[in-house]
Amino acid sequence: xxxxxxxxxxxxxxxxxxxxxxxxxxxxxxxxxxxxxxxxxxxxxxxxxxxxxxxxxxxxxxxxxxxxxxxxxxxxxxxxxxxxxxxxxxxxxxxxxxxxxxxxxxxxxxxxxxxxxxxxxxxxxx
Ligand code: HEC
Numbered sequence: 395x396x397x398x399x400x401x402x403x404x405x406x407x408x409x410x411x412x413x414x415x416x417x418x419x420x421x422x423x424x425x426x427x428x429x430x431x432x433x434x435x436x437x438x439x440x441x442x443x444x445x446x447x448x449x450x451x452x453x454x455x456x457x458x459x460x461x462x463x464x465x466x467x468x469x470x471x472x473x474x475x476x477x478x479x480x481x482x483x484x485x486x487x488x489x490x491x492x493x494x495x496x497x498x499x500x501x502x503x504x505x506x507x508x509x510x511x512x513x514x515x516x517x518x519x520x
Contacts, residue, residue, distance in 0.1 A: 420465045424458040429506065442489055443501040449490065456486045467513035475513050478503075 431437040438455050441447035447455075459482050467475040485503035488496035 420458075420461045420463065421467065424462055427458040428455040429504075439500075439504050442486070443497055443504065445497045447489075452486065452490045456483065456490060459483045459486060468515045470513040475509075478509050478513075 428438045431440075436444075436446075438447060438451050442452055442455060459479060462479050464476075466472055482503045485496070485500040489500050493499075
């Protein structure tokens with residue numbers, strides 16, 4: 395007797411574990427893209443504040459900020475955080491639109507300490 399049973403173990407196809415979960419935090423991602431740079435290189439935020447960022451660099455930064463969207467800050471008041479991010483997005487858009495005094499406005503909006511002291515977890519305070 396021939397046994398020609400074909401078993402399709404579809405039930406065994408399990409989704410892989412999400413190893414990149416930590417990298418999926420849009421706040422951290424934005425920080426790494428715009429506010430961090432390898433040693434010896436200028437951060438994008440420094441270039442923007444100094445008026446030397448290319449249009450593509452400003453756009454990259456803007457996209458990173460926008461990606462934060464409704465992400466909850468790890469600490470502090472959510473509405474206050476959203477307001478800060480909105481201000482940052484507005485200031486970056488002004489830079490992209492080459493508005494007068496936009497670089498200075500961005501410099502004010504990208505206040506690391508003001509935001510970190512309220513919204514960054516105590517454990518890795520800067
Ligand atoms: C609008 C608020 C805001 C501003 C402005 C801001 N940060 Fe942050 N930053 C955060 C928050 C919130 C975290 C914590 C994210 C977390 O741990 O989930 C953070 C985390 C970081 C981290 C750690 C990222 C990681 O991978 O854990 C770095 C580096 C950083 N910020 C740099 C800066 C620098 C430099 C500036 C100023 C040029 C700045 N940030 C401005 C909100 C802000």
